[in-house]
Amino acid sequence: MRLANYFAVFSNRRIAAAMFLGFASGLPLALTGSTLQAWLSDAGLDVKTIGWFTLVGQPYTWKFLWAPLIDRFPMPFLGRRRGWMVLTQLLLALAIAGMGGLNPQQHLPTFAVLALLVAFFSSTQDVVIDAYRTELVHHEERGAAAAVNVFGYRMAMLTSGALALILADGFLSWQQTYWAMAGLMAVMVVVSFLAPEPTVAVRPPLTLEEAVIEPLREFFSRRGALILLALVVAYKLGDAFAGSLSTKFLLDMGYSKSLIGQANKVFGMIATIFGGFAGAVLMVRLGLYRSLLWFGLAQALTNLGYWLIATTPAPGKELLFMAIGLENLAGGMGTTASVALLMALCNVRFTATQYALLSALAAFGRVYVGPASGYIVDTFGWAQFFVISVLVALPGVALVWWMRERIRALDHDPAA
Incomplete structure (x- = not known):
């Protein structure tokens, strides 16, 4: 087999979708983790309060509890998975922008709720994107899909981690930095609209019990x-x-x-x-x-x-x-x-x-x-x-x- 044949698996819309959606999946993570801690520290919050904020990441651990709802209830638009992707990405953009519109010193409880919502919508998006990628790619493309997903994910973590810190260190305010990240998240909605629909038609579970058990x-x-x-x-x-x-x-x-x-x-x-x-x-x-x-x-x-x-x-x-x-x-x-x-x-x-x-x-x-x-x-x-x-x-x-x-x-x- 020629070398070109090994790389041909990367040259299609399915793999491109997996890469860009990997970016969408990774973008919110630092915004409720390391980047958020930097903002709270700059805002003058004490270390005990910042420590409590680490708990907003709990939805990532427990996302399997509501994953059956994603299988059971498809959105009435854009197919079984892409409708959910668009919904979660819009909600993420709004929640991240909402964080950017607040001063954590003055509106700490509301700010904490929004951070928790970002983590919840992000973990739900992860469930949908993982399912979509699995259903989209052919079996010989699984390795390529996994590789580009990890690449997109890590590029997003650099964007919302290192790049966000650089922007907030003299170029933009923290509020403006989070608005910029919200804008990037909104762009991911376009990716979901343009992503191809999986070719295999599947009957979703008919009842919630069927979706869980x-x-x-x-x-x-x-x-x-x-x-x-x-x-x-x-x-x-x-x-x-x-x-x-x-x-x-x-x-x-x-x-x-x-x-x-x-x-x-x-x-x-x-x-x-x-x-x-x-x-x-x-x-x-x-x-x-x-x-x-x-x-x-x-x-x-x-x-x-x-x-x-x-x-x-x-x-x-x-x-x-x-x-x-x-x-x-x-x-x-x-x-x-x-x-x-x-x-x-x-x-x-x-x-x-x-x-x-x-x-x-x-x-x-x-x-x-x-x-x-x-x-x-x-x-x-x-x-x-x-x-x-x-x-x-x-x-x-x-x-x-x-x-x-x-x-x-x-x-x-x-x-x-």
Whole structure:
């Protein structure tokens, strides 16, 4: 197969829609997270109040609870998913603009409610976009769709994170910065109007009970369902484990904060994006099973770069960039494969509900490994911690091998 054939999967409207909607999905995140904290700090709010504001992100954790409503009740315009996308994007633009119209010092309760609404509408948009992307792309395009979605998402986080901070630092006021972000969110409505409609016609659940119960019944009726769920949880666990305390580790190794920022946030992000696209191209050749297997092994083994830093006297800058580059490259490839797996596991009748549940399980490690990591470092030290992170990653790779026939079937029959 010629090299051009590997890249051809990126050259269609479906993949373009996945990229721009990835941007729409990522744009609101920092506006209720790091950027919001910067605004509240500039406004003179105390650290305890700012700490309470971190709770506005809770809808992202619980979005699977209302995902069945998205499956059950399609909008009466623009098809089953795009109508919901337009609605949530309009509501997001209004809520973000509403935050920009308030002074948090003077209208703190109303400001907090609007921030919570932004997180709620954003998490709902995530449910819809994940479902739409899963139903839109062909099975051979899943890797490409996952890669461009991650790329769009990260570009949006830079826009509402780094760019918003730059704008608010002398160019615009905080209120004007949030209005600018609201304007960008409104532009995403045009993207949803222009996005292609999925070609597969699906009957939505006829009752709310069917929308809630049937996705679980359908999934657990499959052969090996519990093992597939274990794979979803375990596949990125070692990656999350190694990254949970990476900044603390690098500071302990004597690297400066500015160097860590350059290596981790800039170089690491570039490596992750490159790894995502490389993974998508390789998936065209390898298929889902071999991609999950080889990328999973790469994720595990590249954690040893941090072990090398921990065991090297006076590790230099070159070793830092090598370790971060390889780990993020493999992590980007693994993310592409794992998102493609989640897409393949969804039944198109219940995509919103099943994807929301599966993605919540996939995020389990990222959310909950931190406390355990701290105790392991305290007991065994940094070098042994990264060896343990490799061992933690291996069960996920073993589950891929164990379920190889089921995963190969997913390449040809979604939700097989």
